Amino acid sequence: MTDLAGDLARLRHLSGIKWNRYPDDVLPCWVADMDIRTAPVITEALEDLVRRGDFGYNFSAAAALPDAWVAWQTARHGWRPDVERVRVFSDVLQAVDLALWFGTRSGDGVVLLTPVYPPFFRCVESIGRVVVDCPLDPAGWRLGRDLLDEAIERAAAEGITTRAVLLCNPHNPTGRVFGPHELAAVAEVARERDLLVISDEIWGDIIFDGRRHIPFASISDDAAARTVTASAASKTFSVAGLRCAVAHLGVEKIESGIAGLPGHMLGAVSTPGAVASYTGWTQGGPWVEETVRFLASQRDHVRARITAELPRVRMNAPEATYLAWLDLRDLGLGDDPAAWLLEHARVALGSGPDFGVHGHGYARLNFATTRAVLDEALDRIVRALG
Ligand SMILES: Cc1ncc(COP(=O)(O)O)c(C=O)c1O
Structure with missing residues (x-):
């Protein structure tokens, strides 16, 4: 063959x-799935589960994830999220939807850095928020303060008040890793205009040529307090079908909004999803x-x-x-x-x-x-x- x-x-x-x-x-x-098998340590951990028939109710597998993810972020990206503010979700978009739901109101504008991951449009529009289109500069897909200000002003001229930025960093589909000046510009605009930032950092580990992923919330205390950072093991470890994600909820009203939801409304992650993510973040480097x-x-x-x-x-x-x-x-x-x-x-x-x-x-x-x-x-x- x-x-x-x-x-x-x-x-x-x-x-x-x-x-x-x-x-x-x-x-x-x-679709953004790898044809590469996941890490052998993850396969072994999942095989162990199967061998033991270990499929009963299990809340400890998910409970171990915040510490494991914080350690992974700290070691790889130099950012130590507050573990008390890390919550487990079934996928990244669940966290994004909830952040938009509790952090903005109907009719509010949400900046997207376009072209961008297609479901973002639906996340914004399906709950009555309005996409504020901020095209990246096609010469290198640069992101600048000028571009953000222009997009927000254009929306304002149409009567739309911008309340949030939905970042994708690193950026799908352009593959850009936004640098410190670009992220500082976003942080400055967010501070001046009092914007919520939702930073989808699911691609943060797949990064080339010695570049560094800078978690947006690590830029400053102000950025941390206005940012929800969502991530998952699904891209990094090729386990997207196992449905498990985490988010750091830096924004008080979003954290309390989510905490106040009825107990089972968000469901819970499965044991294989939690075990794969935990094993990846603790042994998959x-x-x-x-x-x-x-x-x-x-x-x-x-x-x-x-x-x-x-x-x-x-x-x-x-x-x-x-x-x-x-x-x-x-x-x-x-x-x-x-x-x-x-x-x-x-x-x-x-x-x-x-x-x-x-x-x-x-x-x-x-x-x-x-x-x-x-x-x-x-x-x-x-x-x-x-
Ligand atoms: C930017 C971005 N966010 C989220 C996802 C999907 O996340 P999850 O694996 O949690 O469904 C993808 C998948 O391609 C993505 O590119």
Whole structure:
């Protein structure tokens, strides 16, 4: 069996959405799931659970998570969240929804740094808040005070009062790792305009070239007190299906709002989700380092092939994430090049327009797969565009 055939034989048996949404002749490079198996320490911890038949009510597995996550944040990112303010959630968007629900009111504006992770639009709009579109500068996807002020003023001219910023740092889909000056600018605008900041830092561990992830709440005491930081082990350790997340609730009224909800309204995380996250955060460091090295080599490979074989496709090297945000506007494939590539190359990419109006003409390629699958996907794209 070739490498490709062997990889496909394994991956096509997975039951997740990545390998099942499209017919078998399509290579899926869309949803942000890795085709890389999780860390062996996590697999062993889950196998132990199964061997013991350890599936009874279990609240201690989740109760251990805040300390484990605080230690992970401290060791890796130099930020020590207040453990008393860390809560466990079923996923990152649950924490984001609750922060928006308790931290803003109907009709309030919420800044999104676009193009951005598609569910953010729904989080804002489904509860009657209004998206304040703040496009990142496409020359390098820079974030500046000027851009934030312009977006907020534009919204104000339409009668929308901005009350919050929903950050994605590192940023999906551009792969930007916002630097200290960019984050300080956000903190300054937030302080001056008294904004809530919700910082989705789920990508904080998958970061390349010796760069540093700066948790937004670590910038200053003022930033910490106005920020909800959400994170999870799902990207870092390739366990998205286990549904488990954490958030640091720096904002008093959000913390008390959530604490005041009826006891079972939020449900609870499952034991496998808690065990996988705990094991990753306490023992998974070396695996993450090795995986990030592999992902960096995949990124470099995508970039080298695109530069050599598809010179009309533009791509910045992502500084984080395993996602390549491809600018296909020069190819005349319309607003949604992913739809064209699905039909003509039989490769499924993320559709640019899902990431907002500034995603028109773009597509997102997930390169967290084996080298053989990645090469096959790139071969197909090159052939279709050639
Ligand atoms: C920015 C961002 N937030 C949240 C999620 C999903 O989080 P969870 O695994 O908790 O569902 C993703 C998944 O791609 C993401 O990119």
